Each structure stands twice: as structure tokens, then as C-alpha cells.
Amino acid sequence: MSPPGKACFYCERDRYRDIDHIRPIRFFPETCFSWQNFVYACTRCNQDAKRDQVWIINESGELLKYDRSTPLGTALPRGLHALIDIRHEDPLEFLALELETGLFVAIGQDAVTRLRGCFTRDLFGLNSDDLSKIRRQMRETFILYLTRYSDATRAGDPDAAERALDEIKELPHPTVLDEIRRQAPSDSRTAPLLDGLPAWPNPLR
Numbered sequence: 741m742s743p744p745g746k747a748c749f750y751c752e753r754d755r756y757r758d759i760d761h762i763r764p765i766r767f768f769p770e771t772c773f774s775w776q777n778f779v780y781a782c783t784r785c786n787q788d789a790k791r792d793q794v795w796i797i798n799e800s801g802e803l804l805k806y807d808r809s810t811p812l813g814t815a816l817p818r819g820l821h822a823l824i825d826i827r828h829e830d831p832l833e834f835l836a837l838e839l840e841t842g843l844f845v846a847i848g849q850d851a852v853t854r855l856r857g858c859f860t861r862d863l864f865g866l867n868s869d870d871l872s873k874i875r876r877q878m879r880e881t882f883i884l885y886l887t888r889y890s891d892a893t894r895a896g897d898p899d900a901a902e903r904a905l906d907e908i909k910e911l912p913h914p915t916v917l918d919e920i921r922r923q924a925p926s927d928s929r930t931a932p933l934l935d936g937l938p939a940w941p942n943p944l945r
């Protein structure tokens with residue numbers, strides 16, 4: 741399940757050091773050993789940003805927070821978790837990456853989906869200056885490697901194409917590539933580079 745570069749599944753930065761329980765075991769002890777509740781995360785995202793907190797959007801649309809000050813055994817209200825569950829939901833249905841700026845913007849069709857996208861983005865500081873700069877740089881890096889793959893494919897050199905493909909799969913910040921793929925139909929610079937590029941499985945599914 742390890743992501744490229746052994747990075748955090750939330751911010752795609754750093755080497756992961758923690759296993760995060762998406763649903764904190766303080767409130768969801770039954771998920772303690774549930775594989776579907778685990779992701780690799782860096783200490784910043786797991787221990788500083790998320791901790792064992794839960795945020796519920798209740799049926800009135802209010803955002804309610806539960807944390808260590810909440811008495812154990814408290815029943816949580818009906819509603820949606822504000823945090824995107826990256827084992828079961830696709831973050832790119834909530835957020836789009838602006839490739840020019842490296843910033844995530846909410847794209848949900850309705851207010852609650854947009855709220856969940858913004859909440860998750862802001863909880864982990866995904867639009868920080870350093871992360872957006874890294875994503876802008878990674879865009880150029882992906883295009884460089886995609887060009888190598890495309891050139892090798894066109895030259896009829898399958899071994900070189902395979903090597904380029906293996907390198908692309910190991911590059912950090914794979915969301916940048918996901919977004920390059922999504923935007924390629926309207927981007928004349930990248931569309932030709934993706935010809936014949938296979939899809940590969942999402943490690944979380």
C-alpha cells in the first residue's frame with residue numbers, strides 16, 4: 741500500500757512515520773484493526789493536524805467538532821464526516837489542483853461537498869506556500885518524464901519506455917500526475933504525451 745517515495749497519503753510530503761486511523765479509535769474503537777481504516781501519514785498530518793478529532797456536518801449543515809475533551813462514550817450525531825475518507829472517496833471529486841498555481845480549489849457540486857473539500861484541504865494545510873511550490877515543480881518534472889516516455893514509445897524503444905514508466909510511478913506527489921491526466925483533454929501541451937500511457941491502480945483501493 742506504500743505510496744511513491746513512501747510519502748504521507750494526506751500531504752504527499754515527507755516520509756510517513758505513522759499509521760493514521762482515518763476514523764479515530766477514541767470514537768470508533770471497532771475500527772482499530774480494520775485495514776480499510778489505515779493510511780500511512782506523516783507526523784505533521786497525523787499528530788499535529790488531525791489527532792483523534794472528529795468533525796461532523798450535522799443535518800442542519802453545522803460543523804461540529806469532537807476531541808479529547810469529549811467524554812468517552814458520547815454518541816456522535818447523524819451526519820457526514822467533514823474529513824474526506826481517502827480509503828473510500830476520491831479526493832479529486834472534492835478538489836481540483838490548479839496546475840499553474842499548485843493550489844487546490846473546491847469543485848463539489850453542492851455546498852456540503854465543497855465544505856468537505858475546503859475543510860480537508862485546510863486541516864492539512866495543503867495550500868501552504870511550500871507545498872504549492874513543490875507541486876508546480878513536480879508538474880514540470882512529470883512533463884519531463886512523460887516526454888521521455890512519449891519519445892521512447894514513438895521511437896519504437898519499449899525498454900526505454902518501460903524504464904521511463906517505472907520512474908514516473910516512483911515520482912512523489914502523484915496527485916499532480918492525476919490532475920495532468922484529468923486536464924489533458926484541454927491542454928495541448930500534455931495531451932500528446934499521455935498517448936498510450938497506462939493507468940495504474942490506486943494503492944488505497
Ligand SMILES: [Zn+2]
Pocket residue numbers: 748749750751752753754781782783784785786
Ligand atoms: Zn502529511
